Amino acid sequence: MIEIRNVYKRFGSQVILDGVTLTVQEGETLALLGPSGTGKSVLLKSIIGLIRPERGEIVVDGQIVSRLKRQELARLRAKIGYVFQNGALFDSMDVFENIRLGLTNEKEFKDLDYARKRAAECLRLVNLNPDTMKKMPAELSGGMRKRVGIARAIAGKPKYVLYDEPTSGLDPVNADIIDALVKRLEGELGVTSITVTHDVRGAFRTADRIALLTHGKIVAIGPPEEFRESQVPEVKEFLERDFETASLNGTDK
Amino acid sequence: MSTLLSRVQRQTGRFVLDGLASVGRFADLLVEMARGLVEWRVWLPRTFDEAWSIGVGSLFIVVLISSFTGAVTALQAGYQFTGNVPVYVVGSLVTESVVLELGPVLVGLILAGRIGARYAAELGTMRVTEQIDALESLGRSPASYLLLPRVLACLLMIPMLVIFADVIAVGAGWFIASNSSIGISNEDFTYGSRAYWHAFDGWYSVIKGFFFAAAISLISCYRGFTTRQGAEGVGRSTTGAVVTSSVLILLLDTLLAKLLLVS
Numbered sequence: 001m002i003e004i005r006n007v008y009k010r011f012g013s014q015v016i017l018d019g020v021t022l023t024v025q026e027g028e029t030l031a032l033l034g035p036s037g038t039g040k041s042v043l044l045k046s047i048i049g050l051i052r053p054e055r056g057e058i059v060v061d062g063q064i065v066s067r068l069k070r071q072e073l074a075r076l077r078a079k080i081g082y083v084f085q086n087g088a089l090f091d092s093m094d095v096f097e098n099i100r101l102g103l104t105n106e107k108e109f110k111d112l113d114y115a116r117k118r119a120a121e122c123l124r125l126v127n128l129n130p131d132t133m134k135k136m137p138a139e140l141s142g143g144m145r146k147r148v149g150i151a152r153a154i155a156g157k158p159k160y161v162l163y164d165e166p167t168s169g170l171d172p173v174n175a176d177i178i179d180a181l182v183k184r185l186e187g188e189l190g191v192t193s194i195t196v197t198h199d200v201r202g203a204f205r206t207a208d209r210i211a212l213l214t215h216g217k218i219v220a221i222g223p224p225e226e227f228r229e230s231q232v233p234e235v236k237e238f239l240e241r242d243f244e245t246a247s248l249n250g251t252d253k
Numbered sequence: 254m255s256t257l258l259s260r261v262q263r264q265t266g267r268f269v270l271d272g273l274a275s276v277g278r279f280a281d282l283l284v285e286m287a288r289g290l291v292e293w294r295v296w297l298p299r300t301f302d303e304a305w306s307i308g309v310g311s312l313f314i315v316v317l318i319s320s321f322t323g324a325v326t327a328l329q330a331g332y333q334f335t336g337n338v339p340v341y342v343v344g345s346l347v348t349e350s351v352v353l354e355l356g357p358v359l360v361g362l363i364l365a366g367r368i369g370a371r372y373a374a375e376l377g378t379m380r381v382t383e384q385i386d387a388l389e390s391l392g393r394s395p396a397s398y399l400l401l402p403r404v405l406a407c408l409l410m411i412p413m414l415v416i417f418a419d420v421i422a423v424g425a426g427w428f429i430a431s432n433s434s435i436g437i438s439n440e441d442f443t444y445g446s447r448a449y450w451h452a453f454d455g456w457y458s459v460i461k462g463f464f465f466a467a468a469i470s471l472i473s474c475y476r477g478f479t480t481r482q483g484a485e486g487v488g489r490s491t492t493g494a495v496v497t498s499s500v501l502i503l504l505l506d507t508l509l510a511k512l513l514l515v516s
Contacts, residue, residue: 050386070288077392088387090379104392152391 001026002047002160002192007056009042016042017053018216024194029186031203032196033238034213040196041085043213044162047194048080049073060160078104081153081161085168087145089137095148096133099123102155122151125184127177143170150178154185161185163195167202175202182206200239204228212238279475282396286404289396296401303406307368308414315418318363322355323347323422324429331435340437344445347426352458353514356419358506361465364411365498369473372403373494376477377487385478400474407470408463415462419455453513461509468501 002024009017016039024030034040045051047058049065058065060076068076081102089098099119103109108118120130126147137145146166153161163182167175179202185191186206197203203210204224211221212235220232227235289296330343376399379385385395423446430437437445473494480490 045386048390050389074392074394077390080390082387082390084383084387084390086382088383090384090387091382101388101391101393152387156391 001059001061002194003057003059004043004047005057005059007043007046007053007058009039009046009051009053015216017046019056020213020216020218022211022218022221024192026192027186027190028208029182029193029195029206031207031210032194032213033198033200033203033210034196035238036198038213039216040213041164044082044164044194044196047162048077048082078156079159081156081158083146083150083153083161083163083166085164086142087137087149089140089145089148089152091137093137094133095119095123095135095137095140098137098148099133099152099155102152104156104158108156118155119151122155123148125154125181126151127174143174146170147174147178150181154191157189159192161191161193163193163197165197166195167197167199175199178202179206214238278479279471282400282475282478283471285394285396286400289394289401292394292397295394295397296405299398299402300405300409303402304410307406307410311364311367311410311414312417314363314367315360315414316421318359319351319356319418319422320425322359322418323351323425323427326350326355326422327426327430327435328433331430331433331437340435341441341445341448343430343435343437344427344442345449346445347430347442348423348446349449349454351422351426352419352454354506356422357415357458357461357465358502360411360415360418360462361469361502362499364414364465365469365473365502366495368407369469369494369498370491372470372473373477373480373491374487376474377480377490380478380480381483381486395478400478403474404467404470407466411466411469412459412462415458415465416455419458457509457513460513461506464505464509465502468505469498472498472501 002022004020004022007017007020008015020039020043022030032040032043042051046053047060047065049068052066061079063072063076065073065076089095090101093101096116096119099122100109100115102122103115103118108114116133119133123130123132128144128147128151132140132144132148137148140148146169150163150166161182166178166182170178182193182195183206186193195203195207207224209221209223210227211218212227212232213219214234220227220230220235222230228239230236326347327343330346334340334342334346376385379399385399388395388398427439427442429435430442431439476490476494476497480486482489
């Protein structure tokens with residue numbers, strides 16, 4: 001379980017997170033919506049200790065992240081897969097080596113045969129040909145990089161997966177594949193996930209609960225149906241704007 | 254007037270705070286690297302790869318710089334020391350000035366540009382494209398994977414490149430001195446080289462190389478690792494790494510001469 005308790009974070013004079021409180025239950029998929037620059041990625045990075053909040057606590061499996069020692073934090077991170085917005089692939093390594101680094105169990109990491117099998121398996125899961133393994137990140141398209149980033153995040157069979165804009169920049173077909181993958185990982189492996197996204201439709205398709213983060217606070221949270229009917233002005237405004245954008249783009253379904 | 258004064262005070266305060274914050278971040282980085290030393294299985298193979306890349310990659314530029322340096326030193330010495338000054342002094346001057354000063358300093362400055370810029374740009378790009386965050390998120394230490402191999406490779410290879418540069422420069426100086434209008438014989442050159450030679454001179458050159466290696470690698474890794482604000486930040490880190498390590502090389506050059514030669 002991930003508990004975010006009253007977390008504050010600011011950069012310079014700009015307050016990013018202003019007392020965020022949120023709980024994600026085991027096996028749940030939470031979609032975190034919100035306008036750009038509201039601190040969604042900051043919150044996600046705080047969960048794995050890449051950013052340290054000024055106040056408040058983040059508790060993962062009963063451990064307070066900010067109080068963990070180096071080794072304990074490394075062990076905790078091994079349980080969490082993080083999908084970065086632009087893939088964040090190591091550009092000096094080929095796809096196989098990138099995915100291999102995701103094997104957080106040292107025994108599995110050193111076993112090259114296992115690593116190859118697991119890399120092929122993860123690539124298939126994200127709808128990529130296992131031959132992609134030999135390619136360098138520079139040879140991949142933006143969408144492929146993103147999917148390799150997901151393959152790397154799930155290679156170590158994590159308990160939690162944090163997705164930072166997993167479908168942004170993807171074509172609708174691949175966005176659907178990623179949405180289906182998120183759902184499948186939750187169903188088959190019981191993975192708990194938090195997805196930071198702008199894709200409202202994707203959020204409604206995949207999430208058990210949806211939260212809206214705006215002005216540094218969670219202003220609404222609930223199951224998709226409840227969220228859609230929410231009378232909170234920020235939610236109504238956010239959904240209306242998304243509907244208008246979708247109508248303009250001709251993607252409203 | 255009071256507005257100007259308060260602005261100056263504010264700017265000074267900010268400058269001091271930024272400076273202290275940088276010192277703190279640099280100390281953090283050193284502590285991280287010290288902690289990372291236990292993960293030798295991670296950094297050792299990468300250190301060898303990096304050392305090979307630095308050594309082989311820098312060989313051409315080091316040979317080029319050092320041979321020209323030795324040749325020019327010999328020609329200028331031959332031009333200046335005429336009349337009553339014995340010709341073997343050219344041998345002394347070439348050997349001592351190359352080993353004590355020109356070899357290590359020129360190699361240091363060239364490598365500050367070559368290796369320092371590369372490290373700052375590589376690590377800076379990795380920082381702004383979240384590759385360093387990704388490494389950390391996978392429970393792996395950036396100090397062991399990225400910093401230690403670079404720093405240790407420099408500490409290993411730069412002193413070796415300095416020795417290599419010394420030998421090439423003295424050899425080039427010898428060749429030019431004995432095959433030009435200076436007309437010094439091989440015997441005179443070797444006599445001159447040995448006349449003012451101290452056993453410590455060679456060590457001094459290596460010690461300087463070691464300190465310059467530490468300055469180049471630590472500064473460029475620090476600048477790259479703490480890069481912010483996209484492509485512009487990478488550019489700023491790269492320039493900063495080269496300028497800061499070059500200035501530090503000159504400061505260390507003076508300090509080491511004072512401490513080790515004329516204390």
